[in-house]
Amino acid sequence: MNKILLTILILGAFLAAEAPGAKAQAPAAAPAASAAPAGAPAPAGGRKKRVAVFDFDFGTVQSASNAAFGQNIDVGKGISDLLVKYLVQDGTYSVIERKALDKILAEQNFSNSDRANPASAAKLGKLLGVDAIIVGSVTQFGNDTKKTNVGGGGGGFGGFGVGGFSHSKTKAIVNLDARIVDIDTAEILGVAEGHGESSRSSTGLLGGGGHWGGWGGGAVDFGSSDFQQTILGEAVKLSVEQMSKGLIEDNSKLSIRTVIVSGLVAAVDGGQVVLNVGAKSGVKVGDTLSIERITKEIKDPATGAVLRRLSTPIGVVRVTDVDDISSIASPVSGAGFKVGDAAKTVTQ
Numbered sequence: 001m002n003k004i005l006l007t008i009l010i011l012g013a014f015l016a017a018e019a020p021g022a023k024a025q026a027p028a029a030a031p032a033a034s035a036a037p038a039g040a041p042a043p044a045g046g047r048k049k050r051v052a053v054f055d056f057d058f059g060t061v062q063s064a065s066n067a068a069f070g071q072n073i074d075v076g077k078g079i080s081d082l083l084v085k086y087l088v089q090d091g092t093y094s095v096i097e098r099k100a101l102d103k104i105l106a107e108q109n110f111s112n113s114d115r116a117n118p119a120s121a122a123k124l125g126k127l128l129g130v131d132a133i134i135v136g137s138v139t140q141f142g143n144d145t146k147k148t149n150v151g152g153g154g155g156g157f158g159g160f161g162v163g164g165f166s167h168s169k170t171k172a173i174v175n176l177d178a179r180i181v182d183i184d185t186a187e188i189l190g191v192a193e194g195h196g197e198s199s200r201s202s203t204g205l206l207g208g209g210g211h212w213g214g215w216g217g218g219a220v221d222f223g224s225s226d227f228q229q230t231i232l233g234e235a236v237k238l239s240v241e242q243m244s245k246g247l248i249e250d251n252s253k254l255s256i257r258t259v260i261v262s263g264l265v266a267a268v269d270g271g272q273v274v275l276n277v278g279a280k281s282g283v284k285v286g287d288t289l290s291i292e293r294i295t296k297e298i299k300d301p302a303t304g305a306v307l308r309r310l311s312t313p314i315g316v317v318r319v320t321d322v323d324d325i326s327s328i329a330s331p332v333s334g335a336g337f338k339v340g341d342a343a344k345t346v347t348q
Contacts, residue, residue, distance in 0.1 A: 048094040049131045049254045052101055052124075053087070055080045056136045056176070057116035064142035068232060069220070075138055076115060078222040079176060079240060083134070085223050086244040092251050096128050100285075104128055118181040118188060125183030127322075129284035132189060132254045134247065136178035143172050143232075171199035172235040176243050180250055189253045192246025196238030198231045265291065265341040271330060273317050275343050278325045287319045289329065289345040291337055314341055 056076035058065060065075045087095050104110075104127050114120040116137050125133040176194040181187070220227065222240075227233040263277030273291070277283050292311035300307050315334015319327050331337070 047256065048092070049251060049256055050094045050096065050129070051087070051132050051134055051180075051254075052096040052128050052130045053080050053084050053134045054101075054121050054136075055112075055115055056138050056178075057112070058138040058141065059113075061138050061141040064140075068142065073220050075141060075220070076112075078220045079136070079138060079236070082222040082236070082240045083178075083244055083247075086241060087247070090244070090248055092248050096130055100128065118179065119186045122181055122183045122186040125181070126282070127279045127284070129259070129282065129287075130183065131257050133181050133183060134178055135181060136176060136243075138174070138176055140173055140175035143170055169199060170231060171197060172232040173197050174232075174235040174239040176239050178243050178247060180247065180254065184257075190247070190250030192243045192250065194239035194241070194243030194246075196235035196240075196242070198234035198238070200231055261287070261289065261343070261345045263343045265337055265339055265343060266326065267339060268337050272320075273329045273331065273337050275319075275327045275329060276325070277343065278327050279322050280324050283319055283322055283327045285319055285322055287345060288332065289317055289319070289343045291315050291317060291334065292342045292344065293338070294340075294342060309342075311342060317343070 055074070056079045058074075058076040058079075061075065062072070065073055081098070084095050084098070087093050104124050108124055108127070110120070110124060116135050118133075118135060121133050121135050174194070174196045178192045178194075179188045180190040180192075182189055222228075222233070222236050228237045259282035261277055261282050263275050263281065263283075265273055266276040267274040275283070275289070291314045293314050294309050294311050296310040297306050298308040298310070299305065313334070314337060316332040317329035317337075318332050319329045321328040
């Protein structure tokens, strides 16, 4: 009897130990599974490839543009602005803002005749700190209107018919081509084309969308909904969308540039630190540079050549203004900067 009782007690203790343990462990497994779901993409490292979009050249279609709008409109700027909108919405590239681009264009006296010139635009790309530039041309921008006049009642041509009608069908056609250009070599890395057509009956190029008339001062907002409802606006939208897809598909042809900047503190004036390196060395507004003081030089005992310089960090500065050969920076951290201190950064 004692043996039976002892067996029951041992079995009860075993079951009591097992059941709570199983229940306690089950919930603990759930967070581990939800924290790393199968097939979850790894976070992307590095930064996006940075591009600048220059206004498209439209010299070959200027007369057609004048005929469409009734005045001289910068069609190339309208196309580039719409392209920037689509590239930003997609998110594959980091696109330089318009104000920064306009500032560089004004400073460098960049002319409209240079818009489609890869070599000229590539030089400005370095000042902007981009990985590549996008230049392009508007190759067709106009209409193909067909009219049909029909007389009625058997004598329409002589004016004796019961009636007649005049029917017209207007087609807008827009063709574009774009090139992705390496800023170091001016090599064309990729190309993309855009073609758009739209046609309607009994209306003009700017008709059919709410009586649009939104231009002024030589500029047009090609991204406005009113314009895109017109025949010409539909053709522009289709062509730019197609071209932007081609440029996005070519993103693998670009490389992220790594610019190693190395210079010296040339002057310290109040709260400003002047450096002896500028845009030609790859410095751009917003860059941060570490300021270090050389404490010792290690020389080769045989040749006397400097093998290594030992330095001590002094602080960090951020660039606020740049010209070709110098830059001005404001302290972010640290103090006591002196002429001759080394300025170093890796801009990506």
